[in-house]
Amino acid sequence: MLASLNLKRQGWTKQIARLFPVNNVRITYIHSTKCFFQRGSVEEFMAFVSKTIVERTQTAARQSVKEGEYMCHVYVRGDNLAGVIISDHEYPQRVSHTLITKVLDEFTEKYPSHIWPTATEATITFNQVKTYLAKYQNPREADAMTKIQEELDETKIILHNTIEAVLDRGEKLDDLVAKSEGLSTQSKAFYKTARKTNSCCNFG
Amino acid sequence: MSEDSFPAAEKILTDIENVFKRDKDLKDFEILPVTVGENKSPVIHAEHTLGLQQWCVRHLYLHVYHKLMNLKQQQRLRREDPVVLSRLLLGAVLLNPECTLLWNIRRDFVVMGRFDPICELHVSAIALSRRPKASEAFVYRRWVLNRIIASPLEDASSYHLLEEELRVSLMAADRYPNNYYAWNHRMWIMSHLPKASEMLSAEWTFSETWVSRHVSEHSGLQYRQYLLKKVLQHLGHSEWCLTLHKTLVNFLGPLKNSTFYGLEDFHLSKQLHLLITEDFEKKEPCTQCPIFCEQIPFVLHVGLLAYDLLLVTELLTLYPGHEALWCHRRFILFSLYSLSKEVFAKLSEDSDVTDGIPLPKTQKLSVLESDFKDCFLWRLVMWYEEKLLSGCAFKTPEECYQSKLAHRHRNWIDNILISRVPGASPPRTQNE
Numbered sequence: 150m151l152a153s154l155n156l157k158r159q160g161w162t163k164q165i166a167r168l169f170p171v172n173n174v175r176i177t178y179i180h181s182t183k184c185f186f187q188r189g190s191v192e193e194f195m196a197f198v199s200k201t202i203v204e205r206t207q208t209a210a211r212q213s214v215k216e217g218e219y220m221c222h223v224y225v226r227g228d229n230l231a232g233v234i235i236s237d238h239e240y241p242q243r244v245s246h247t248l249i250t251k252v253l254d255e256f257t258e259k260y261p262s263h264i265w266p267t268a269t270e271a272t273i274t275f276n277q278v279k280t281y282l283a284k285y286q287n288p289r290e291a292d293a294m295t296k297i298q299e300e301l302d303e304t305k306i307i308l309h310n311t312i313e314a315v316l317d318r319g320e321k322l323d324d325l326v327a328k329s330e331g332l333s334t335q336s337k338a339f340y341k342t343a344r345k346t347n348s349c350c351n352f353g
Numbered sequence: 354m355s356e357d358s359f360p361a362a363e364k365i366l367t368d369i370e371n372v373f374k375r376d377k378d379l380k381d382f383e384i385l386p387v388t389v390g391e392n393k394s395p396v397i398h399a400e401h402t403l404g405l406q407q408w409c410v411r412h413l414y415l416h417v418y419h420k421l422m423n424l425k426q427q428q429r430l431r432r433e434d435p436v437v438l439s440r441l442l443l444g445a446v447l448l449n450p451e452c453t454l455l456w457n458i459r460r461d462f463v464v465m466g467r468f469d470p471i472c473e474l475h476v477s478a479i480a481l482s483r484r485p486k487a488s489e490a491f492v493y494r495r496w497v498l499n500r501i502i503a504s505p506l507e508d509a510s511s512y513h514l515l516e517e518e519l520r521v522s523l524m525a526a527d528r529y530p531n532n533y534y535a536w537n538h539r540m541w542i543m544s545h546l547p548k549a550s551e552m553l554s555a556e557w558t559f560s561e562t563w564v565s566r567h568v569s570e571h572s573g574l575q576y577r578q579y580l581l582k583k584v585l586q587h588l589g590h591s592e593w594c595l596t597l598h599k600t601l602v603n604f605l606g607p608l609k610n611s612t613f614y615g616l617e618d619f620h621l622s623k624q625l626h627l628l629i630t631e632d633f634e635k636k637e638p639c640t641q642c643p644i645f646c647e648q649i650p651f652v653l654h655v656g657l658l659a660y661d662l663l664l665v666t667e668l669l670t671l672y673p674g675h676e677a678l679w680c681h682r683r684f685i686l687f688s689l690y691s692l693s694k695e696v697f698a699k700l701s702e703d704s705d706v707t708d709g710i711p712l713p714k715t716q717k718l719s720v721l722e723s724d725f726k727d728c729f730l731w732r733l734v735m736w737y738e739e740k741l742l743s744g745c746a747f748k749t750p751e752e753c754y755q756s757k758l759a760h761r762h763r764n765w766i767d768n769i770l771i772s773r774v775p776g777a778s779p780p781r782t783q784n785e
Contacts, residue, residue: 186385186397186404239568241672288671289565342386342407 190336197331198312199223199233205315206231213242214309221312224249228262244288246306252281362416365409366440368396372403373443379403379475381482382447384410403479410448417445421458430458435467443476450480450487460496473497478521485525488534494521495541502547511547518542519552526563526573536572540579553584554593561664564681568672574681581661581688588653597656604659607736608729651696655730658689662734666741673745673755679762686734690770693731738766 198221206212206225214221220238222245225231232249256275309315312322326332326340373379380401387395387406395406421441424430430438439462445455462468474497477490484490501514519542525535543549543556560577567573665682672678745759 186383186399186402239672239675244671287562287566289667338386338388342388 187339190333190339193332193336194340195235197326197329199235200331201325202312202315203231203233205317211246211306212309212315213245213306214312214315216312220245222246222249224253226253230257230262230265241288242306244285248281248285252278359412359416361409362413363440365394365396365405365413366417366444368394369403369405369447370440370443372396372398373476373479376401377475379479382479383483413444414448417441417448421445421455425458430461431465438462439468446476446480446490447483450477450484450490453489456489456493459493463497463500470497470501474517478517478524481521481525482528485528486532486534491525491534491538494518495538495545498546502545506547508548515542515546515548515552518546530567531570531572533572536576539576543580543583550587553580553587556580557584565664565668568668569675569677571677571680574677577661578681578684581657584657585654588657594653597653597660600660600663601652601656604656604663605733608733651692651699654692655696658685658692661685662689662737666737669741669755670744674758676758679758682762683765686738686766686770689734690731693734696730738762 198216202212202214202221202223203225206223208225208229209227210225212221212223214223215238218237220236220240220242222234222236222242223231224246230253232253234245234249236245255277259275260273316322316325323344326337329337332340376398378401382403383405385397385404385406388408390406390408395409397404397406421430424433424438442455442459442462445452446459449455459468459473463470463473474494477494477497481487481490498514498518502511506514519539522535522539522542526532526539529535543552557580560573560580564570564573564577662682662685665678665685669675669678669682742759742763745756
């Protein structure tokens with residue numbers, strides 16, 4: 150299952166990593182079935198995690214990070230355009246990374262790098278992501294899978310077992326969450342409870 | 354003591370009950386992470402979902418539980434006001450569907466005719482939406498269903514019942530990975546509910562999609578194995594023949610390969626080979642059935658097993674490192690093994706009859722044993738195994754685990770499967 154696909158661009162300084170719009174696609178798959186009331190929080194949280202990880206990935210590197218029941222796959226290209234996919238543990242890692250590469254290429258084709266500095270969420274629409282997410286839910290049906298696996302460039306995928314391993318020294322996820330402006334109070338409460346019960350939807 | 358400790362309890366319970374009364378299509382129950390109670394009702398209802406704020410859960414459950422226990426101890430359950438009681442029971446099973454006692458009280462009332470069985474199905478489905486692994490709720494559903502199907506049903510309502518059960522078990526399986534209870538319940542549905550046998554082929558297709566998206570779920574694959582056994586029992590000409598034709602052409606393709614030359618020398622093998630392959634390639638699929646399922650014995654069985662063998666091969670290469678898939682493969686191999694044996698025995702019986710003089714039993718057995726290893730079907734299956742295993746070299750950590758699993762699989766074939774085939778175990782060189 151693929152849950153989310155975000156496109157981002159790493160800024161020149163780490164603080165201004167920007168989220169390109171991927172209109173409402175992020176959450177479509179996971180939470181159409183569960184966590185009705187928390188859907189918004191989960192969505193915010195996924196955006197937050199994506200942003201955090203992208204900011205801490207070096208240029209021209211691939212990472213896959215385990216976090217609870219999810220895997221976050223990140224690829225930051227040489228020109229600092231980055232893509233994040235959130236999937237479950239079963240989803241083949243190689244396929245995720247191939248998909249990111251593919252989407253980033255298409256994105257650049259549509260919006261070449263010189264318009265990035267001025268682009269805002271409103272000026273960019275990239276609906277192909279939706280189609281890809283739907284198609285790649287089942288890698289068997291996605292096109293020419295076996296070939297795709299070979300095509301993946303030689304950039305090594307770095308594996309991390311927790312999100313903490315990606316953070317800079319001295320940073321803690323709990324602090325980042327508390328400080329974050331992108332998360333609403335409700336989402337922060339959601340995060341706390343989820344942390345405590347170690348699952349996202351079964352409270353109480 | 355407990356009765357007045359949480360005065361808002363009855364109000365909250367009434368709110369919950371009202372949501373149930375208002376919304377017949379209610380689907381979900383959730384507890385929301387709101388830890389501080391504001392001075393308003395913690396019950397929220399939107400888009401067929403019922404939400405309860407977390408702060409009241411503990412107090413509410415204590416209230417309900419103590420009240421019910423007191424009533425039970427004083428044996429006043431039956432004399433209590435039914436309206437109050439049903440409210441208490443509703444809150445109790447929603448908050449703790451794992452408690453058998455609560456379901457038992459409900460059972461009592463169903464037997465007395467005070468609770469409607471259809472409503473009971475609804476309540477237990479909502480309880481399962483929050484705790485998809487509550488086995489007591491599933492057991493209770495089966496108990497209620499048994500009561501419902503004990504009396505004859507109209508066709509429409511049996512279909513409705515079946516659909517709803519399939520929906521609930523799928524919902525539970527979706528929400529909790531490896532939910533054995535949900536799949537077990539689904540198996541029960543397929544073997545007990547009326548009209549379930551009509552759903553077999555639809556279920557077969559459904560489970561293919563499910564397993565190819567949940568490759569490490571033993572329970573989902575086990576359900577597929579259950580379906581396979583069930584389908585094999587009820588085989589006949591169907592719309593499946595066309596799909597199976599494609600599968601068989603694929604599956605038998607490697608037979609043209611040079612490895613298999615010389616097999617036709619063996620009498621029995623030749624017969625079977627002719628039966629299947631030649632018929633297949635010459636005639637166009639224009640007659641009533643593309644695979645001549647009525648003329649060729651076992652062709653449907655071979656086709657179905659081949660279908661899954663090819664499916665699991667594809668999944669194994671796509672998703673390296675999932676033991677569940679290897680286990681499923683062993684199941685298919687073993688079924689193919691039994692099938693090959695059966696086909697072979699049948700053919701040798703037939704050939705005895707054509708010769709006119711039946712062979713003495715001992716001789717027949719030895720012929721059977723020595724020829725079995727050369728049965729082309731078996732040789733073909735082993736060729737597939739060899740191909741798969743030799744392709745499992747490792748590159749990434751995922752694949753390293755895959756090669757470990759492949760090694761185990763080879764051991765299993767060599768030590769368990771092959772040793773069952775008398776005289777069919779040529780000394781094998783171990784790769785690792």
